[in-house]
Amino acid sequence: MSQTLIVIHGRRDWEPYYPSEQVISFADYVNGRYPQQVPRTRVINLCQNFGYLSEGYYCSLLAEARGHKVIPSVRTLSDLSRRALYRLQIDDFSPSLYKFLDQEATSEPLVLLSFFGRTADSRYDELARKLFETFPCPILEITLRFRKRWEISRLRARSTRGLTSAEEDDFAQALDEFSRKVWRKKREQKAARYDLAILCDPLEKLPPSNKGALKRFIRAGKELGIDCELITQRDYLRLPEFDGLFIRTTTNIDHFTYRFAKKAENEDLVAIDDSTSILRCTNKVYLADLFRIHKVPSPRQVVLYKDQPEQLPQLEGTLGYPIVVKIPDGSFSRGVEKARDRSELEAICKRLFQESTLLLAQEFLYTDFDWRIGVLDNEPLYACRYYMVKDHWQIYRHGSRTDSGGFDTLPVAEVPPAVLAAALRATRPIGDGFYGVDVKEREGKGYVIEVNDNPNIDHRVEDKYLGMELYRRIMGIMLKRMEARRGH
DSSP states (O other): OEEEEEEESSGGGGTTSOOOTTEEEHHHHHTTOSOOOOSEEEEEEOOSOOSTTSHHHHHHHHHHHTTOEEESOHHHHHHHHOHHHHHHHHTTSOGGGGTTSOOSOOSSOEEEEEETTBOSSGGGHHHHHHHHHHSOOSEEEEEEEEESEEEEEEEEEOOSTTOOHHHHHHHHHHHHHHTGGGGOOOOSSOOOSEEEEEEOOTTOSSOSSOHHHHHHHHHHHHHTTEEEEEEOGGGGGGGGGOSEEEEOSOOOTTSHHHHHHHHHHHTTOEEESOHHHHHHHSOHHHHHHHHHHTTOOOOOEEEEETTOTTHHHHHHHHTOSSEEEEOTTOOTTTTEEEESSHHHHHHHHHHHTTTOSEEEEEEOOOOSEEEEEEEETTEEEEEEEEEOOTTSSSSEEOSSSOEEOOEEEEOGGGSOHHHHHHHHHHHTTTOSSEEEEEEEEETTEEEEEEEESSOOOOTTTTTTTTTHHHHHHHHHHHHHHHHHHHTO
16 A cells, blocks of 8 residues: 655645645644555655755655655755756756757746646657656756757756646646546555556557556456556656556667666566566577577577678578578567578668667578467466468568467467477576567477567467466466565
């Protein structure tokens, strides 16, 4: 269970907003007049003054002393108190964050108000979100000036005092979105033992779980006493509310999913995917070296370096044609091409080297299907056969639309032993997370193509054999790990 407390100077400060039991005065917070027996408490500090030794300063200081998660933190207030401190953290902001601004010189500053990483004008949201992640603060005043180029000249924590009527509306909406639990009516049913955040991207075209699967994860969690909530990248600072994080959007190192995994671990949450698994699985060059070291059966493969073109002729003798060339961090068959001769190989490498310094060249093993073995906690969980798209050599074909081949979902017991053995051998050096291992079967042997840290679980595909039991097993592992983390 968790609770959110909104700390204000006095009740008059909350008059423009909807009443809530979670809104308390600074005096009440200092004196401990709030529910004390809740395992996790988050504090949103909206005091009037945030200067050193002020009311707002002490609110954040006491929250941290009490083990509460608070925004803004004392560190954030300290960073915002001196320009020299926050300049160090914003100097490396990408120039693209200022692309929305007119580049014409002007002496007039531009002042923005950010409410939980949102502004009244959506053009500024990318900048506001980045600043919010760097300096988590409910209301942040951002002043920009043009000095050869636009730059941030001042950052200041603000209270709700002095907001216009329109700004009050914007603040209320942002607070509602940032911390929806504040506005929920108390549940009549027994409260769940654990809270699990399921991270999704509503705009993702090929998410690892469709809506039907997400609904079943939530249902399975409820059966086990886990309250599951779908969150998005905007909920980054809400993570301390939860006991665990389950990532159901495609992961990458240079992506918000990795930041979520790292933050979850820093907050002592159970995380699937964990950051180590993301790091190890999302780069095919890393996996190739891991397979070599741990003698995982896999197709012959060679790492190609951009500045060594002499490697290409050598591949002909090493791998033979056709040769599969891959961008290390591609997914869903993106950035994967097949060269049938030297000219195709050179053209493909020239094109893909524009995206990555290293490429992976792999021996081509044609099969009618790839095995997908789902592995969780070092045990096989489910098994599928993904068939190649008709008249194509991959299970996905990208164009004006994305096509995929057919599939079979089978009991794990029906998987050839060599395929299972290869899959488990590939995941053991990576960790005990949730993995989807792609294996080709040739002449009674299994060859691991890659290990995915964020494998698909789609309703009516991967769950076709186990049904709801598949979701119960995954949620059961989450429960076991959250219980262990809490010491139960």
